[in-house]
Amino acid sequence: xxxxSQHPSWVICKSGTSVKxxxxxxxxxxTTMFWYRQFPKQSLMLMATSxxxxxxxxxxxxxxxxxxxxHASLTLSTLxxxxxxxxxxxxxxxxxxxxxxxxxxxxxxxxxTRLLVL
Amino acid sequence: xxxxxxxxxxxxxxxxxxxxxKCTYSDSASNYFPWYKQExxxxxxxxxxxxxxxxxxxxxxxxxxxxxxAKHFSLHITETQPEDSAVYFxxxxxxxxxxxxxxxGTKLSVIP
Numbered sequence: 001x002x003x004x005s006q007h008p009s010w011v012i013c014k015s016g017t018s019v020k021x022x023x024x025x026x027x028x029x030x031t032t033m034f035w036y037r038q039f040p041k042q043s044l045m046l047m048a049t050s051x052x053x054x055x056x057x058x059x060x061x062x063x064x065x066x067x068x069x070x071h072a073s074l075t076l077s078t079l080x081x082x083x084x085x086x087x088x089x090x091x092x093x094x095x096x097x098x099x100x101x102x103x104x105x106x107x108x109x110x111x112x113t114r115l116l117v118l
Numbered sequence: 119x120x121x122x123x124x125x126x127x128x129x130x131x132x133x134x135x136x137x138x139x140k141c142t143y144s145d146s147a148s149n150y151f152p153w154y155k156q157e158x159x160x161x162x163x164x165x166x167x168x169x170x171x172x173x174x175x176x177x178x179x180x181x182x183x184x185x186x187x188a189k190h191f192s193l194h195i196t197e198t199q200p201e202d203s204a205v206y207f208x209x210x211x212x213x214x215x216x217x218x219x220x221x222x223g224t225k226l227s228v229i230p
Binding site for chain 1: 150152154159160161162163164167207216217218220221222223
């Protein structure tokens with residue numbers, strides 16, 4: 001149990017285009033999902049926290065108009081990188097927090113999406 | 119805010135030996151401490167966690183200890199195997215908060 005999927009697993013796009021990444025909790029409901037960014041050999045950097053049905057809360061320094069987050073259901077959150085540029089190339093990872101049960105409040109991570117902007 | 123320090127940054131052990139990774143946290147209100155294992159090109163996988171009302175937790179070859187007074191917690195892996203090689207991250211979460219604060223990670227290499 002507690003499986004989180006991400007799609008796509010990797011994507012290459014041209015500069016100026018937009019890319020959408022999906023994060024799904026497959027076998028549990030997640031009121032809260034998180035989006036992280038990870039640079040090579042570094043720790044995870046929280047970008048934003050999204051709650052189902054409400055606007056995402058962005059961390060300082062993260063542009064909300066560039067990284068659009070939608071959390072329309074208890075099992076799906078999407079991150080759209082708008083007008084992507086080479087500096088947006090990174091490993092993007094989502095996590096989902098279990099809403100109820102013994103593992104409530106435990107964050108489970110997706111496998112990550114590697115984005116390369118040419 | 120919370121600050122989590124993790125040591126060492128790299129650790130090499132012989133197969134079969136034990137490995138210990140230590141983390142300290144700054145916020146005394148933190149009450150949840152998970153450990154994640156991340157293999158190359160993959161997302162972090164939760165391997166064990168501990169809450170502040172418990173001093174130690176064990177799951178087969180993996181154990182975590184928590185010292186609330188000193189504000190530090192440690193991951194212990196016994197009888198290490200090559201497949202334990204990965205980057206390990208500790209994290210802490212303040213009571214009432216959603217957010218995890220991560221350490222910088224420890225790259226563990228188990229030498230056959």
